[in-house]
Amino acid sequence: MTESIQLADVSRALFLLSMDDGDQALAALTANWEPSDEVLADLTSALATPTAAERARGLGDAFRDHALPHDHANECYRAAFYFSGSAEELSSNPLYAHYLAHRSGAILDKWIHYFPVYHRHLDRYRGRPVRVLEIGVYRGGGLDMWQRYFGAEATIVGLDVDEAAVRAVDGRYVVELGDQEDPDVLRRINDEYGPFDVIIDDGGHTMGQQIVTAETLFPLLLDGGTFITEDCHTSYWDYYEGGLKREGTFIEWVKDRVDDEHSRYDLAIDRTTVWATHLDGVHVYDSVVVLDKAERFRPFSEVVGSSSYLRSDRLAESYLADALASRDQLQAELDAIRGEVTALRDEMDRTVDRSATEVIENDRSARLALQRMRRESVETNAELERLTTDLASANGRLLESWEQIRLMRGSVSWRLTAPIRGVRRLMSR
Template structure:
C-alpha cells in the first residue's frame, strides 16, 4: 500500500490563499483519508476564512466531487473556485443547515472548521449528522476550544463539545445496557460505527447497522447470537 503524504506535502504547494490548519492535522488526514484520494465524493467543510483549504480539498478528491463550503462572512462567497459552492450562513442556525443539507447532501465527509464555539459545533453536528452518508466521516477540528471559557468551554464543562463527544461514546454502547430506565438504548447506537479522539480532532464514523452479534466458531462451524444484549447481571466467562 502506498503511503499517502498529500496533506503533509501540501503546504509547500500552496498559492496566495492562506491555509490555516494545525500541522498535526495534516498527518492525521493522510492516515484517515489516504484511500479516499481521487474518489468522487460529496464533501462539506464549515469555515472558509482565507479560502486556503478549497484548493487543497479540490486537488485531493476526484474531478466529479461535489465540494460545498460554509461561512458566515459574505465576503467568502468570492473565494469559491470553479466546481465548488460557497454558502453563506450561520453554522448555529438549524434552518440554514437544513437548507444546505437538503440542497447538497447527503455528504460522505463533513469537516467542521468553523467558529469553534461550543454551541456552534454541537448544533452543526446535531443537524448535519442526519445528512452524512453511511460509511461517511464527521470530523470536528480545534476541539481544544472545549477547554477555553471564552468559547463556552472549560475543563469538564458539561456543555463543551468534548463532553458532548464523550456522551456519544455512551450512546454508541447503549446496546449493552443493564439499566433500561437510566441508560436506555439510543438511536445513535445503530448509526455510530466508531469515535476517534486525536489531539484537537474528533472523528465520528457513520455506519448504519443492526444489533451486534457474538460469534462462536469451531471446526468451521459458525454460530451467531444476540443473547449478550438480552441477559442481565452478567459475569465474566473467563
C-alpha cells in the same frame, strides 16, 4: 528589560539553536528579559539536551509550563518539528505536500498534526465523485486543498458566515452564506448540495456551533460517510465557553456519544437514537474528532475454538449435511414433476377445447389420446404423492439431526464451557 519575553527574541534563539549554539541562544532569550529563577532553571535544562530538536521542544515546554504566551511555545514546537526531520517524513502525506507547495496561494492556517488524521480517514474517498462540505471557508485555502486532495470528480461545497469568504473564492466553488449554528441553514445546504460523504467542521469552533452542526448534519450524512470536527481544544478554553469536564462542551458531548456506542449494554442508554444505531466509530485525536457513520448490526458473541469439532458433533453434522442434500434433491424432483403435471393439464385442456367438428371427425383417436393422458396423469399424481411422502420423511430426519446436535452440544460443549461461565458470573458480581 521587558516583563515578558518578546517573540522576536524567541525566534533569534531558535535560529541560533539551528546553528547548534545553545549558549548564544540562552543569551538571546535573556537579552531583554529577566526570567524568574524557576523559569531560568527550566530554560537552562532544556538547552542542556543533546539535539537541536530536543532543545527547541524543551524551550516550548518551559514556556507552556510557566504560562508564557502560547505563540512562543508554538514557535519552539514548530522549530523542533523541522529540526527533527519530521517534515521530511510527513511530506509523503499528500495534504501536507500540498500545504508545503502552497506557500503563495490562498491563506491556509492549519495545525500540522491534523494532516495524518485526515489522510487516515479520508484517503479512501480520493479519486471518487464524492460530495464534501467544509464549514468555515475563510479565504478558500482549505477548499483548494480538499479539491486537490479528493480529485477533479469530487464536489466541494463551503459554508461561511462571512461574505468575505464568498468573495474570496470568486465563484471557483459553491460557498453558501449562513450561520452553522442555525439548523435550518444546515438542512438547506444538505437538501441543495448533499447528501455529503464527508463533512469537515472548521467554522467558529464554539461549543454551540460544534454541537448543533454535528447533531444536525450527522443524521443526514451518507451511510458510510465521515464527519470531522476540528479544533476541539476550544472545549478547554474559556473564550469558547470551554473548560475541563465542563458540562456543555463539545468534548463532553463526544463522551456521551461513546456511551451511545454502548447502548446495547445498559438499558439506561437510549438505543433508538441515530448515535446508537448509526455511529460506527468515534475517533478522538488531539483537537480532532472523527465520527464514522454506518448502520451497525446488533452485537452478538459466538464461541469457536472449543474442541467440540473433534467429538461426535462431526458425525451428527455430516448426517445433517446428508439429510439436507437429499431433501434438496427431493425438492428439485418434486418441482420437476409439478411442472410436468401442469404441462399435462394444459395439454388436456387444449384437447378438450378442440372444436366439436374435430372431435366428431376423429372421435376414436381423440378418445384414445384423452385416455392415455388420463393414465399418465394418474401415474404422475402417484409419483407426486410418493415424492411428497419422501420429502416429509426427509424433513423429519432433518429435525431429528438438529435435535441430536442440540443434545450433543448440551452434553459436551456446555459442560466444557461451564468453568468459563463460572468465571464470568464471578466477574459480574
